[in-house]
Amino acid sequence: MRASTIARWWFGLTALTVLVAVGISLVLALTGDDPQSDSPLADALNIFAYFTIQSNMIVGVTSLYLALRPERRSTLFRVFRLDGVIMIIVTAVVFHALLAGLVGVSGWSSVSNQLVHTVVPALAVLGWLIFGPRGLVSWRVVAWSVVYPLLWVLFTLVRGAVTHWYPYPFLDVGELGYARVSLTILGITVAFVALAAGLHRLDRWLARASGRQGTMESTTSVAALEGAGDTPSEGGR
Numbered sequence: 001m002r003a004s005t006i007a008r009w010w011f012g013l014t015a016l017t018v019l020v021a022v023g024i025s026l027v028l029a030l031t032g033d034d035p036q037s038d039s040p041l042a043d044a045l046n047i048f049a050y051f052t053i054q055s056n057m058i059v060g061v062t063s064l065y066l067a068l069r070p071e072r073r074s075t076l077f078r079v080f081r082l083d084g085v086i087m088i089i090v091t092a093v094v095f096h097a098l099l100a101g102l103v104g105v106s107g108w109s110s111v112s113n114q115l116v117h118t119v120v121p122a123l124a125v126l127g128w129l130i131f132g133p134r135g136l137v138s139w140r141v142v143a144w145s146v147v148y149p150l151l152w153v154l155f156t157l158v159r160g161a162v163t164h165w166y167p168y169p170f171l172d173v174g175e176l177g178y179a180r181v182s183l184t185i186l187g188i189t190v191a192f193v194a195l196a197a198g199l200h201r202l203d204r205w206l207a208r209a210s211g212r213q214g215t216m217e218s219t220t221s222v223a224a225l226e227g228a229g230d231t232p233s234e235g236g237r
Contacts, residue, residue, distance in 0.1 A: 004070065007131035012067035014123040018060030021115035022053060024108055049159065050167045052095070054152060055087035056116050059124045070133065078136040079144045085128050086145065086195050092121035134207040142196040149192060153185055 029043040047053055062081045065072050095117040157173065160166040164174065173181050 003131075007127075008067045008070060010123070010127050010131060011063040011070075014120065014127055015060045015064035015067060017115060017120055017123060018056050018063070021112055021120060022047075022056060022060070024112040025053065025116070028109060028112065046165065046167070049156060051087065051152065052091045052116050055084065055091045056120050058084035058148075059088050059120060063124070063127065066133070073136065075141070075144070078138075078141045080148070082137055082141055082145045082196060082199065083148050085124060085199065086192060087149065088121045088124045089195065090192070092117060092125075129206070132203075132206070134203060134210060137196075137200045137203040139200065142193070142200050145196050146189060146193060150189065157181075 025047050026044055029047050030040050048057075058080055062077065062084050065077065100117075153171070156167065156171055160171065160173065166172040166174075169175070170184050171181055176184075
């Protein structure tokens with residue numbers, strides 16, 4: 001099986017896993033399995049306000065595009081491809097480093113929790129490392145990649161001011177005040193840009209490494225063909 005075919009299957013599996021994970025979370029919210037408010041509809045809408053769900057959805061959509069059209073190279077796609085990888089890394093690291101021991105869930109909630117915080121991040125990061133596509137990250141893309149997370153923060157703060165609900169305690173300006181929340185956002189933004197820059201460097205290194213490997217394989221193939229051509233035929237003996 002060709003590497004491109006395997007890559008498309010991998011991206012398709014990643015998109016399907018996201019669909020299942022977010023779908024379970026949405027159904028649980030609508031059925032009141034883990035109520036956060038008096039309204040199942042409000043709980044369902046709150047699902048999409050979480051950074052975890054946002055990161056999973058971006059990974060799912062970009063992976064689906066890669067499964068269907070691997071040659072996609074638009075600037076918008078490149079920005080969201082990078083956003084998805086960075087955001088899903090942040091999702092996994094923060095959860096497993098800080099929150100895993102504090103979350104007590106069971107049943108389907110546990111399944112969804114593991115999918116969005118562990119399985120999807122693993123599929124997304126491995127897919128990016130192994131299959132790329134390479135060469136999609138530039139400094140321009142790095143700069144634009146900060147826009148969506150900042151828009152999410154702005155939306156969260158505006159919505160929180162109206163509904164008095166925030167998906168994460170560190171964004172609760174009612175409890176912490178705008179000054180403290182602003183410092184937290186600044187720190188997260190700096191870390192996000194640093195991670196984006198690091199992925200840019202890694203992408204370039206992986207592109208060069210795959211290029212060198214391709215060159216070595218081509219040279220080996222040419223040498224083998226030349227060697228076969230030098231072998232005398234039966235009629236020439």
